[in-house]
Amino acid sequence: MKNLLITALLSGLSVTSYAQHEHHQMQADTTKPNHEMSHEGMNHEHHEGHPSMTHSYSLSLPMNRNGSGTGWQPDATPLYAWMKHQSKWMYMVHGSVFLRYTGQNINNPGKRGQASRLSAPNWVMGMAQRPVGKNGLFTASLMVSLDRLTEGGGGYPLLYQTGESWKGSPLIDRQHPHDLISGLTVGYTQRLSAKVDISGYVGYPGEPALGPVAFMHRFSSMNNPDATLSHHWQDATHITFGVATLGVRIGQVKLEGSSFTGREPNENRYNFDRPRFDSYSYRVSWNPSMHWSLQASRAYIHSPEGLHPEENVNRTTASVQHVIPAGKNSWVASTASWGYNQSGDHHNEHSALVESNWQHETWAVYGRYEFVQKSAEELVLPTSLIYNVNALSLGYNHQVAQMGKLWLVAGVQGTVFLQDKALNSLYGSTPLAGQVYLRLMPTRLKM
Structure with a gap:
């Protein structure tokens, strides 16, 4: 049943790609680094109606500045x-x-977290x-995921x-599936001048003004199939059932505030899920x-x-x-990010992430380093300690086929984990993980 669903999803993307290709031939690179694209005053006049x-x-x-939610990426x-x-x-x-096909802790059979399986994020x-x-x-948006069917x-x-x-x-030692409806949002912006906008955004679910652009939408991490280990320290609120955000942009600076559901x-x-609007955040x-593109944000999450x-x-x-x-x-795209969760005397942990992606037209080389502090509560251990975990991932992929406006990419990725020695009895020494994958994705947009 899972294989049938995966096949159906891939086929649907291929059909959509072919239809888009037949309907609209695109002609110029949206990312051409010229003065007209870099800041306000760009030419957005109507063309042929x-x-x-x-x-x-x-x-x-x-549009290149679009990130996730109302977050920004570099132009x-x-x-x-x-x-x-x-x-x-x-x-x-x-x-x-x-x-x-992914394998975790492959060099420590029988230890915690050891698992291998076929999956399809x-x-x-x-x-x-x-x-x-x-x-x-x-503006309106809809994001869907079949993770629950493909990942269980x-x-x-x-x-x-x-x-x-x-x-x-x-x-523990697993990344949760995303909801079928991972985003359903509407927004309205009023331009007061070329340098000033005010905007409103509502999502059910949506993403409050908190954290960096979510990992799956960042260009620096687009090739990595895995979620970040710091996800719940930095960008996990990208699926929030009930969020309302107000923002004002002045030149190249934007100030935002959100009320949202903490659960x-x-x-x-x-x-x-039931909307609660019991939490708040603010971001610059x-x-x-x-x-x-830089951001700093803070939130109270109930x-x-x-x-x-x-x-x-x-969360900061x-x-x-x-x-x-x-x-x-x-x-070459890079992101450096830090997140800090404060939740009582025995639950205050830092996370840090550095990732880069060298994206060529037909291949990519990418990597990610993470440092995360995991509490004994997070790992369900009978202590009150906080444990340091480091992970370094490196990967490579290459385009193997193109179907209309759809790429098929093949890749390989490996990860090495370095942890506090107190965890060696559970996880073994220097756990390793690896995977091989095929990926379907749209080609680079030209218009």
């Missing part, structure tokens, strides 16, 4: 997506489907926008990953040039874990993203 697609929450910014970020014009509407579809996101009058902009309720194996639950037990999604991945973002409803979390994050061309049809 069609509006140009802009940033989802500004008529004065390029130099290339886009891998399909786009279509229809009357005043502009549509965009992007996504990713991995079909891979996946997501597809559609966006639509249209101008409202001369200075208004309406317990998700896929990932050493030292923690967060959420399955059948009433905490998930993470429950074990039923097909329903819509700054793009000093087309190659850089009772995020259903298994520990008495615990609230104060900061991140820097950088994208620069590295030759013809080649880019």
